[in-house]
Amino acid sequence: MRSERGSGSVTALWVMILTAVLALAVFCVFAFKAKTEQVRGAADLVALSAAEDPDNACARAKQTAAANNVRLESCKETGDVFDYVVTVTVQGDFDWWGMWAIGATSHAGRLGV
16 A cells, blocks of 8 residues: 555645745736836826827927827827817836837817817
């Protein structure tokens, strides 16, 4: 007959490994969610700053995006000086190597002023 001595240690080791893997997965999900919210907030800020200056909206959007560590992917102005909307799309990197990008689009402007 084989001895079962040490089987509890092996089982405990597997439980600890499984717990560590699950904790890492939960951490990654929450880190991704936090970064997504950060990029969405940056997109809103970029659009609002661009809407403040209708003459130089896209230049202002590019400057604000750089200050918030996101890339301005597109900037589109619609309308004239009195009724206009600025639409911006920004991307931020999720990891240190830039493998995954998180994008967000935001609109801001004056309507009926």
